[in-house]
Amino acid sequence: MKQQRVLILGGGFAGLECAKGFPEERFSVTLVDRWNHHLFQPLLYQVATGGLAMTDIAQPLRSILSDYKNVTTLMDEVQRIDLDARQVHLKEQVLEYDYLVIALGAKTGYFGHNEWAAHTLGLKSLDDAMKIRKQVLLAFEQAECSNDPQTTARLLTMVIVGGGPTGVEMAGSLAELAQQVLKEDFRRIDPCQAKIHLIEAGPKLLATFPGGLPDYASKHLEYLGVTVHLNTSVKEVGAGYVITGDQRIETDTVIWAAGVEASGITRTLAGIPLDRAGRIQVQPDLSLPGHPEVFAAGDLVALTDAKGVRVPGVSPAAIQMGRFIARTILNEGMSVPRSSFTYLDKGTMATIGRSAAVVSFAGMHLRGMLAWLMWLFVHLLFLMGMRNRAIVFLHWVWSYITWQRGARIIQP
Amino acid sequence: MKQQRVLILGGGFAGLECAKGFPEERFSVTLVDRWNHHLFQPLLYQVATGGLAMTDIAQPLRSILSDYKNVTTLMDEVQRIDLDARQVHLKEQVLEYDYLVIALGAKTGYFGHNEWAAHTLGLKSLDDAMKIRKQVLLAFEQAECSNDPQTTARLLTMVIVGGGPTGVEMAGSLAELAQQVLKEDFRRIDPCQAKIHLIEAGPKLLATFPGGLPDYASKHLEYLGVTVHLNTSVKEVGAGYVITGDQRIETDTVIWAAGVEASGITRTLAGIPLDRAGRIQVQPDLSLPGHPEVFAAGDLVALTDAKGVRVPGVSPAAIQMGRFIARTILNEGMSVPRSSFTYLDKGTMATIGRSAAVVSFAGMHLRGMLAWLMWLFVHLLFLMGMRNRAIVFLHWVWSYITWQRGARIIQP
Known part of the structure; x- marks a missing residue:
């Protein structure tokens, strides 16, 4: 029997789960990613703030897929997708497919203000996290070297834009x-004098969280020394400053956690409907309109599922989509009609600081220590690789006891 | 009483040990380094080959010195030392001193062939290690993507120049x-087909090791699949090749572990005698000729000590020098004549691979498993910080059990 060729673009949660779903005899699978690693994005902010090493939250894709002998992993970059010819043009080669899964993820979005990208730091990749770490640690180092109070003040002012989970966790x-x-x-500066601003355009932080959780998050951040600005839009970001409604903040460090948009590749797909953030408006079975052999998964998908739920861009949704697509392709020969994807909401959580988090789960709203322990447990569980789990756990225990962080290194 | 100002340049073993040696009342100490971290160089090759994260072998200098309230740490770069004016010009500021300690270390040396630097990778800093890791891992990734057998062969050929401990450990x-x-x-290539060449100009590897240890090292490396070339000099290194006496090796990856020379700053010191590698020929008390208030320590020093032993460029020597200088400065007011530095040789060791190392210690020559366990123990002991020790130990145990490595990430 001829093997079917499944080509998966992207080694995030969606692509990886999908790649694992095919029996060896019938399918030859190729997974393409521009990096050699799968990244556990939910802990990226801890790499950015010196708590974890970059290698603690990244795993080589080919080592994760080592036992899946029908899966070939290629580190290469997608240049163009030719839906009609059923070909994907990579930098190094052209690949053909019987089934294609587009799972290239999302990137930082600026709502049309792409010129702000030059003055801000996003938080979507390891590269982003390393840049933030370098910028933040260098700011303190430079402040210690500076003799000018104005420069010192600017260096010790940091702004985070966006009050979702990423912004709250970073702040x-x-x-x-x-x-x-x-x-x-x-010795020369007092790091406690640093000013951390969190700017949110809406009326509350963590807008998707229910009940009193958003309010708790605001209060706890203020308690930690963060200045929370609600109902505040960013008007302008330039070299050394941010302008909001009523204020100009002098700063060299602006972390942008306000929005994401789909990978740029979606805009090159002729005739495929997208939403404003470039996400693909897929069919109920996650296939592309007019292309039942092409699927999309993860946070470059815009979908309201069969139960009327808008599927969020989170890792449980990506995992569910990846598995769903693999099952759909497996069933293709069996003359069962394709089913529609439904998202199973497993709750949502965000950590705010040491011993404080918010969790919304199965109708419960938790906050504080218990929520924080749940957060730790769930994140360890979803982190890939026993070694990474053990090392991250060790880092966390150590940090909890000593108030120190293990990765305060300015990388060369 | 007026505080004496001690200025220490370099946060390696010598600088750090020296900085810790001064009582608070009498001395104000400033430590300058161009990075924010102390680096444990003996484990650098494990970062380079994906075994450890860069943060596992680096510690922030200011966190090591956190409890030494009379020590100010500055991240800045030395531009010029003005011995007559007793000033050091940094990038950001000019510092004055009563005592100066130059401990800026060594860098990769090319014996006059600096043009080879562009085609080789050294192994002296975190930056070097990250570059080697990226180059090596990318070579395998690119070979998997390549369709040209000649390109694949070139990508999978790696050359290490220099058969000292660093070269042997890397190989x-x-x-x-x-x-x-x-x-x-x-899936497309067989990584076991990779060719690793180790090139040594002299008649044996590990020339400073006694007895049968060099021979054991050669044999064990050959057993691991390394091609060892003895009595072989490098004639030329260019883009994509190395030429030795009788052979042209096509390779993109040349790791240079053949020599070091002192930090470039020594060549700017007017009237101070240097050896050919730029090392400072210090007085028996480690001071500079004509400048009793200026000392040098670590591997930028050329010294035959009071017992006629040539002091090697290793960390125990650096630690001993740093402590010696601090004691000398402390004793200055007490009208005791300065003593001469003597090096206490604590033995030497190198690891060759899993369960194999060579150790020369107190007249004993050890090899194999026992030597390897001693190597592990000593390196954990000298690594700074309990957390780093715990994490490195965990990495090692994990690697031993699984044959895997925890840091196979191509950094962005």
């Missing part, structure tokens, strides 16, 4: 870095 | 990477 982690981790280590 | 670690760690992970 809490940066505040604890300045207030606790660094406090004994400088 | 063993690279061979095990190709033969063991990667062997199940590729």
Whole structure:
């Protein structure tokens, strides 16, 4: 029997789960990613703030797929998808497929203000996280070297734009870095004088969280020393400043956690409907309109599922989509009609700082220590690889006891 | 009483040990380094070959010195030392001193062939290690993508120049990477086909090791699949090739472990005698001729000590020098004559691969498993920070059990 060729673009949660779903005899699978690793994005902010090493939250794709002998992993970059010819043009080669799965993920989005990208730091990739770490740690180092109070003040002011989970987690982690981790280590400056601003356009933080959780998040961040600005839009970002409605903030460090848009490749797909953020408006079975052999999965998909739920861009949704697509392709020969994807909401959580998190899960709203322990447990569970779990756990226990962080290294 | 100002340049073993040696009341110490971290160089090759994360062997200088309240740490770069004016010009500021300690270390040396630097990778800094890791892992990734057998062969050929401890450790670690760690992970290439060449100009590897240890090292490396070339000089290194006496090797990956020379700053010191590698020929008390208030320590020093022993460029020597200088400065007011530095040789060791090392210690020559366990123990002991020790130990145990490596990530 001729093997069917499945080509998967992207080694995130969606692509990886999909790649694992095919029996060896019938399918030859190729997974393409522009990096050699799968990245656990939910812990990216801890790499950015010196808590974890970059290798702790990344796993080589080909080592994850080592036992799947029908899966070939290629580190290469997608240049163009030719839906009609059923070909994908990579930098190094052209690949043909019987089934294609587009799971290239999302990138930082600026709502049309792409010129702000030059003055801000996103948080979607390892590269982003390493840049933030370098920028933040260098700011403190430069402040210690500076003799000009105005420069020092600018260096020690950091702005985070966007009050979703990423923004909240970054703000809490940066505040604890300045207030606790660094406090004994400088002689000329007082790191506790650092100002952390969190700017949110809407009326509350963590807008998708229910009940009193958003309010708790605001209060706890303020307690950690973060200045929370609600109902505040960014008007302009330039070299050394941010302008909001009523304020100009002098800063060299602007972290942009306000929006994402789909990978640029979606805009090159002729005739495929997209939403404003470039996400593919897929069919109920996650295939592309007019192309039943092409699927999309993960956070470059815009879908309201069979139950009327808008599927969020989170890793459980990506995992579910990846598995769903593999099952759909497996069933193709069996003359069962394709089913429609439904998202199973497993709850949502965000950490705010040491011993504080918010969790919304099965109708319960949790906050504080218990929520924080749940957050730790779930994140360890979803992290790939026992070694990474053991090392991240060790980092966390160590940090909890000593108030220190293990990765405060400015990379060359 | 007026505080004496001690200025220490360099946060390696020498600088750090020196900085810790001054009582708070009498001395104000400033430590300058161009990075924010102390680096444990002996484990650098494990970062380069994907065994450890860069943060596992680096510690922030200011966190190591956190409890030494009279020590100010500055991340800045030395531009010029003005011995007569007793000033050091940094990029950001000019510092004055009563005592100066120059401990800026060594860099990769090319014996006058600086044009080879562009085609080779050194192994002296974190940056070097990350570049080697990227180059080596990318070579395997590109070979998997390539359709041209000649390109594949070139990508899978790696050359290490220099048969000292660094070269031997790199060669063993690279061979095990190709033969063991990667062997199940590729579909189009066989990583075991990778060729690792170790080139040594002299008649044996590990020339400073006694008895049968050099021979054991050669044999064990050959057993691991390394091609050892003795009595072989490099004639030329260019883009994509190395030429030795009788052979042209096509390769993109040349790791240069053949020599070091002192930090470039020594050549700017007017009237101070240097050896050919730019090392400072210090007085018996480690001070500079004509400048009793200026000392040098670590591997930028050329010294035959009071017992006639040529002091090697290793970390125990650097630690001993740093402590000696601090004691000398402390004793200055007490009208005791300065003593001469004597090096206490604590033995020497190198690892060759899993379960194999050579150790020369107190007249004993050890090899194999026992030597390897001693190597592990001593390196954990000298690594700074309990957390780093715990994490490195965990990495090692994990690697030993699984034959895997925890940091096979191509950094962005």
